[in-house]
Amino acid sequence: MGRSPCCSKVGLRRGPWSTKEDTTLTNFIQQNGEGQWRSLPKNAGLLRCGKSCRLRWMNYLRPGIKRGNISQDEEDLIVRLHRLLGNRWSLIAGRLPGRTDNEIKNYWNTHLIKKLKESGINPKPHKHNLPKKKKKQKKVAAATTTAKKTSTKKIEEKKLISNNDNNNNNNNDDVPKTKVYLPKPIRVSSAFSRTNSYDSLTTGTSSSEGGEAAAEVVSYVPVAWLPEFELEDANYGLVGGGAEDDFLGVGCIFSSDENMWDKVYDEYLQLL
DNA sequence: AAGAAATACAACCGCCGATTG
DNA sequence: CCAATCGGCGGTTGTATTTCT
Numbered sequence: 385m386g387r388s389p390c391c392s393k394v395g396l397r398r399g400p401w402s403t404k405e406d407t408t409l410t411n412f413i414q415q416n417g418e419g420q421w422r423s424l425p426k427n428a429g430l431l432r433c434g435k436s437c438r439l440r441w442m443n444y445l446r447p448g449i450k451r452g453n454i455s456q457d458e459e460d461l462i463v464r465l466h467r468l469l470g471n472r473w474s475l476i477a478g479r480l481p482g483r484t485d486n487e488i489k490n491y492w493n494t495h496l497i498k499k500l501k502e503s504g505i506n507p508k509p510h511k512h513n514l515p516k517k518k519k520k521q522k523k524v525a526a527a528t529t530t531a532k533k534t535s536t537k538k539i540e541e542k543k544l545i546s547n548n549d550n551n552n553n554n555n556n557d558d559v560p561k562t563k564v565y566l567p568k569p570i571r572v573s574s575a576f577s578r579t580n581s582y583d584s585l586t587t588g589t590s591s592s593e594g595g596e597a598a599a600e601v602v603s604y605v606p607v608a609w610l611p612e613f614e615l616e617d618a619n620y621g622l623v624g625g626g627a628e629d630d631f632l633g634v635g636c637i638f639s640s641d642e643n644m645w646d647k648v649y650d651e652y653l654q655l656l
Numbered sequence: 657a658a659g660a661a662a663t664a665c666a667a668c669c670g671c672c673g674a675t676t677g
Numbered sequence: 678c679c680a681a682t683c684g685g686c687g688g689t690t691g692t693a694t695t696t697c698t
Contacts, residue, residue, distance in 0.1 A: 399692090400666070401666090401667090420683095422684090433668090435668085435684085435685090438685085440667085443666080471686095471688085472687090473687065485686075486687095487665085490664070490666085493665095494663070494664055658698105659697105659698090660696100661696085662695080662696070663693105663694080664693090664694080664695090665692095665693090666690105666691090666693100669688085669689080670688090671686085671688100672685090673686100674683085674684085675682080676681085677679105677682100
């Protein structure tokens with residue numbers, strides 16, 4: 385079969401995007417909508433590969449994208465989801481409104497792995513990590529139906545994510561146009577405050593900027609969670625925690641309760 | 657103050673599954 | 678059913694920036 389490269393590299397720009405390019409891309413998508421990535425650069429007058437446009441839009445220009453300032457809540461959530469899902473960054477990102485897979489992936493690789501290791505915690509996901517992408521699965525008739533299933537599933541996921549976005553965005557103006565580096569350890573984007581979108585969705589308290597008080601606050605992102613987690617057994621993940629703990633259990637990120645993880649994993653598999 | 661090393665993260669690459677004709 | 682194409686994902690790289698010596 386083979387696949388031609390997504391675009392001819394000849395004459396196409398690469399590397400960091402300029403403000404002008406960002407504006408062009410944003411305007412074009414606002415007028416014409418997303419999609420048709422291959423033809424988009426040509427239509428929009430951009431000397432970029434379609435993939436590059438998509439990536440730029442998805443990760444930085446799309447309304448509702450939050451940058452930097454990953455809160456403790458979000459960090460906990462990432463860790464738990466990673467434990468459960470492994471390197472399924474897009475799935476993890478889907479549970480964190482305004483966060484992109486790329487950002488989470490970077491954050492994991494640069495911050496969390498180190499942090500977890502320093503805490504003596506194995507950053508590897510749960511042993512029942514979701515199945516690896518299968519190599520060349522048999523494409524038989526059954527594939528058609530399963531394909532449709534998974535497709536539907538994806539659409540559902542997108543709806544959820546999109547709903548979440550809708551709840552969090554409409555702040556296009558906040559999309560940073562230039563990257564901002566500030567002294568470590570706290571990286572603050574002056575152009576983007578997370579307090580408007582994310583925090584308003586949590587229990588109403590920002591735990592990311594509150595020092596000790598923040599540590600006391602147990603809140604969660606009220607996004608559409610995997611439905612199974614909300615079913616009868618509300619105790620999933622509440623190992624050692626009260627009902628007020630969040631869904632996977634604050635303070636027991638790496639619970640030794642393997643049965644619980646097995647259960648969760650099985651249900652998630654069924655979902656897929 | 658300057659250079660080296662480390663860090664952070666934007667962007668690219670290649671692959672895969674889904675879709676289409 | 679097959680081949681071509683597209684969209685999307687995860688791994689990796691390149692480089693700007695910060696920190697260290």
